Amino acid sequence: MAKGNFLKHWPTMLLGLIVALVLLTAVFSFQVNQTEVAVVTTFGRPAVVSDPGLHFRWPFPFQKVYFFDKRIRCYEGSSGKLEETATKDGHNIIAGIFVNYRISDAEVFFSRLKDVASAEDLLNTMMRSAKNSAFGQYPFDAIVNTDKSKLKLGEIQNRIRQSLEKDTADFGITIVGVGINTLGVPKTISEKVFDRMIAERKQFADKSLAEGKSEAKKIRIEAERMKAITIADAEAKAQKIRAEGDAEAAKYYQAFKDCPELAEFLRKLEALQKVMQGKTTVIFDTNVPPFDLLKPGAGQLPAAKPAN
Numbered sequence: 001m002a003k004g005n006f007l008k009h010w011p012t013m014l015l016g017l018i019v020a021l022v023l024l025t026a027v028f029s030f031q032v033n034q035t036e037v038a039v040v041t042t043f044g045r046p047a048v049v050s051d052p053g054l055h056f057r058w059p060f061p062f063q064k065v066y067f068f069d070k071r072i073r074c075y076e077g078s079s080g081k082l083e084e085t086a087t088k089d090g091h092n093i094i095a096g097i098f099v100n101y102r103i104s105d106a107e108v109f110f111s112r113l114k115d116v117a118s119a120e121d122l123l124n125t126m127m128r129s130a131k132n133s134a135f136g137q138y139p140f141d142a143i144v145n146t147d148k149s150k151l152k153l154g155e156i157q158n159r160i161r162q163s164l165e166k167d168t169a170d171f172g173i174t175i176v177g178v179g180i181n182t183l184g185v186p187k188t189i190s191e192k193v194f195d196r197m198i199a200e201r202k203q204f205a206d207k208s209l210a211e212g213k214s215e216a217k218k219i220r221i222e223a224e225r226m227k228a229i230t231i232a233d234a235e236a237k238a239q240k241i242r243a244e245g246d247a248e249a250a251k252y253y254q255a256f257k258d259c260p261e262l263a264e265f266l267r268k269l270e271a272l273q274k275v276m277q278g279k280t281t282v283i284f285d286t287n288v289p290p291f292d293l294l295k296p297g298a299g300q301l302p303a304a305k306p307a308n
Contacts, residue, residue: 036070
């Protein structure tokens with residue numbers, strides 16, 4: 001009878017045994033993921049377990065397990081992450097930074113800070129102090145400027161990182177990187193910045209305009225010089241041509257002196273050609289020069305005198 005009852009209830013007993021084993025495993029073991037590191041405390045004394053997998057432990061209150069993510073965390077700060085800070089020359093700016101960090105020594109981290117929330121509260125204070133100190137060592141022009149060569153934001157980030165590395169060295173934290181994610185100026189400062197930028201642009205424009213006027217003056221002077229040279233060369237050539245023309249015309253003047261009627265006839269003919277250009281209708285008196293050439297027999301010249 002007892003044997004029959006056992007066979008009848010063995011599935012229930014097997015299930016209970018499995019549940020008991022699961023509960024015992026949960027109580028006496030813990031599992032570490034690849035992205036985690038565990039700190040096991042034995043009566044308050046910490047020990048680090050970094051190997052992933054299943055590990056044995058004594059149940060509470062003998063041992064307690066704390067897990068920490070060993071991947072890089074990005075933290076932008078909490079209170080005062082977008083507060084005003086003063087530059088070296090007394091101007092106010094609005095700056096926000098972020099910090100990439102990871103837990104490098106879980107035992108020290110747990111002993112000094114206990115958890116991530118406490119660590120980031122402390123880190124927030126350190127970030128504000130390092131940020132204000134770093135920006136306070138540079139003038140406003142090194143932070144906000146249209147000329148990229150004058151900006152010193154990279155140096156400011158390095159100063160903040162060096163300061164945080166020094167401050168967090170005893171807390172089991174490694175600073176991986178620091179960056180500036182927000183940068184602005186208050187309204188009163190922005191108006192002054194715009195006025196200064198306008199003044200700088202005006203100064204640049206005035207300088208360019210002055211250089212342009214100077215260059216234009218040089219071009220005009222050079223053009224006037226070339227003009228004077230060209231005119232002088234042209235006048236010299238003209239005088240030479242006139243001299244040659246006068247010399248050539250002098251050969252015909254003697255013929256006109258020997259026969260004044262020929263000279264008068266040619267003058268009248270030239271005047272008539274100018275008057276009668278194109279299709280022209282003219283009413284004139286044939287007794288008025290040079291139209292007297294149109295009278296019958298007016299074109300006859302006297303007999304040429306014998307040459308001396």
